[in-house]
Amino acid sequence: MDYYTDAILRALQLIVSLDSEVIQVVTTSLKISISSTLIASVISIPLAILIARNKFKTKKFINIILNTMLSLPTVVVGIFVYSLISRRGVLGELELLFTPAGIIIGQVILIVPLITALIRNVIFSMDEKLYKTATSIGASRYQKFKLLILEARYGIIGAVIAGFGRVLGEIGISMMLGGNIKGVTRTITTAMSLETNKGRFAFALALGIILLSLSFLINFVTYFLQEGKNYASR
Amino acid sequence: MQADKIIEVRNIKKICSEKLILDINQFAVFKNKFNFIIGGNGSGKTSLLNILSLIDQDYQGELYYRGQKINRDEQNLKLRRKFSVIWQDPYLYRGSVFYNIALPLKLRDINQNIIVRKVKAMASRLEIENLLEQSAHTLSGGEKQKTSIARALITDPEILFVDEATTNLDEESIRFFNSHFADLVTEEMTVVMVSHDRRQIKELADQITLLKAGEIELTQKIDNFKFENFGAGIAVPVAELV
Numbered sequence: 001m002d003y004y005t006d007a008i009l010r011a012l013q014l015i016v017s018l019d020s021e022v023i024q025v026v027t028t029s030l031k032i033s034i035s036s037t038l039i040a041s042v043i044s045i046p047l048a049i050l051i052a053r054n055k056f057k058t059k060k061f062i063n064i065i066l067n068t069m070l071s072l073p074t075v076v077v078g079i080f081v082y083s084l085i086s087r088r089g090v091l092g093e094l095e096l097l098f099t100p101a102g103i104i105i106g107q108v109i110l111i112v113p114l115i116t117a118l119i120r121n122v123i124f125s126m127d128e129k130l131y132k133t134a135t136s137i138g139a140s141r142y143q144k145f146k147l148l149i150l151e152a153r154y155g156i157i158g159a160v161i162a163g164f165g166r167v168l169g170e171i172g173i174s175m176m177l178g179g180n181i182k183g184v185t186r187t188i189t190t191a192m193s194l195e196t197n198k199g200r201f202a203f204a205l206a207l208g209i210i211l212l213s214l215s216f217l218i219n220f221v222t223y224f225l226q227e228g229k230n231y232a233s234r
Numbered sequence: 235m236q237a238d239k240i241i242e243v244r245n246i247k248k249i250c251s252e253k254l255i256l257d258i259n260q261f262a263v264f265k266n267k268f269n270f271i272i273g274g275n276g277s278g279k280t281s282l283l284n285i286l287s288l289i290d291q292d293y294q295g296e297l298y299y300r301g302q303k304i305n306r307d308e309q310n311l312k313l314r315r316k317f318s319v320i321w322q323d324p325y326l327y328r329g330s331v332f333y334n335i336a337l338p339l340k341l342r343d344i345n346q347n348i349i350v351r352k353v354k355a356m357a358s359r360l361e362i363e364n365l366l367e368q369s370a371h372t373l374s375g376g377e378k379q380k381t382s383i384a385r386a387l388i389t390d391p392e393i394l395f396v397d398e399a400t401t402n403l404d405e406e407s408i409r410f411f412n413s414h415f416a417d418l419v420t421e422e423m424t425v426v427m428v429s430h431d432r433r434q435i436k437e438l439a440d441q442i443t444l445l446k447a448g449e450i451e452l453t454q455k456i457d458n459f460k461f462e463n464f465g466a467g468i469a470v471p472v473a474e475l476v
Contacts, residue, residue, distance in 0.1 A: 129325035
C-alpha cells in the first residue's frame with residue numbers, strides 16, 4: 001500500500017513544484033495538440049458545412065467514409081503517415097519524421113473526420129428557418145456562412161474540444177511519428193509509457209494526473225457549452 | 235407591361251418531390267398596394283411567396299422586377315435587400331432582441347449610431363423597447379413576432395412579404411397586429427400578404443388572388459371580391475369572435 005501512497009505523494013509533489021521535466025512534456029504535448037486541432041478545425045468546419053448544406057451525388061458515399069473514419073485506430077494513421085514521410089516515402093525529402101510536424105500531420109488526419117462528423121450533425125440539426133431568414137434579411141453568401149457559424153458556435157466549439165481531447169490522449173501516432181525525443185516530440189502519453197517502463201512510476205503518475213485533469217476540464221467545458229444551465233436562453 | 239406592376243410572374247412551375255405544387259402562367263404584384271394571396275391549406279400560397287421574395291430560387295419559369303428579368307444567383311443580392319419577409323413562425327438568432335432587429339442593418343454595413351437610433355425608434359413603435367436587452371430565445375410568441383416585424387421593417391423595404399403572420403399568435407397579439415400593421419407600413423411600401431384572416435383582408439387588401447391546388451383560381455381588386463363564395467378558404471379571425 002505504501003508503494004501507491006508514496007507514488008501518489010511524489011507525483012503530486014512533482015506537479016506542485018512545477019518540475020521542469022513535467023512542464024516540458026506537458027508544454028510539448030499542448031503545443032502539438034493545439035496546433036493539430038487548429039489545423040483540423042480550419043479544414044473541418046467548411047467541410048462539414050459543405051457536406052451538410054449541399055446536395056451532390058457522392059454525398060452518401062462521403063458520409064459512409066466519414067463515419068468509418070471515426071473509429072480509425074491511431075496506429076493505422078501512424079503507419080499511413082509513416083509510409084509518406086519516412087525517408088523512402090513520397091514526402092521523405094521534407095524530413096518530417098520524428099518532428100512535431102510529423103505528429104501534427106498524423107493527428108490532423110485522425111481528428112478531421114471526428115470534428116467534421118460532429119459539426120455536420122450540428123448543422124443537420126439546425127432549423128431550416130435559419131437559412132430562409134438569413135436570405136430574407138439580405139445576407140450575402142459569406143454573411144450566411146458567418147451567421148450559420150455564429151448560430152452553431154456552441155456545437156462547433158464542442159466538436160473542436162472533442163477533437164482536442166482525442167489528440168491529447170492518443171499515443172499511437174505520437175510514438176510512431178514523433179519517436180519520443182526528449183524536449184522535441186515527447187508528449188504526455190509517450191512520456192508516460194517510457195517512464196513507466198523505466199520504473200519512474202511517480203513521474204508517469206504525475207503526467208497521468210495532469211492528463212486526467214485536462215480531460216476533466218475539456219469535458220466540463222464541453223458540457224457547459226452544450227448543456228449549461230443558460231443553454232435555452234442563449 | 236403595366237407601370238404599376240412591380241413584380242411579374244410568367245409560367246412558373248414549382249416541383250417538390252416529383253409533384254407539381256405550383257403552376258402559374260401569369261401573376262403580378264401591384265406597386266404600393268396590399269396584395270393578398272389566399273387559399274386553403276396546400277394551395278401553394280407560401281410556395282408562391284417564397285418564390286416572389288427570392289427565398290426559393292429552385293423553380294421553372296421567369297420572374298420580373300420592374301420589367302427586368304430577375305437572375306437566380308448571388309447577383310440578386312441587391313434586389314433581395316429591397317425585400318423583407320415576416321414569417322408565420324419567425325426564427326430569431328441567438329442574442330438579444332436588439333441584435334436581432336439590428337442584424338439586417340449590420341449586414342448592410344450601416345453606421346452603428348444610425349443602427350442604435352433606428353432600432354430604438356422601431357422598438358418603440360412596436361412597444362418592445364423594454365425587451366431590447368433581453369435574449370430573443372426567452373420571448374413569448376407575440377413578442378417574437380413583434381421582434382420579427384421590427385426586423386423586417388427596419389430596412390424600410392420596398393416590398394414587404396407577410397406569410398400568415400398572425401396564425402400562431404394569441405388573441406391580444408392578433409389585435410395588436412391588426413390595429414398597428416397598417417400604420418407601420420409606409421405609403422411607398424408594397425405588401426404581399428398571405429392570410430386567412432377575413433378581417434385583415436377586408437381592412438387592408440387592395441388586390442386579392444385566390445389559389446387552388448397550385449393554380450390561380452382568380453385574381454382581382456378587393457372591391458369586386460365576394461367573400462361568401464370563398465368562405466372555406468378564409469377563416470373568421472379570433473378577434474372577430476370575441
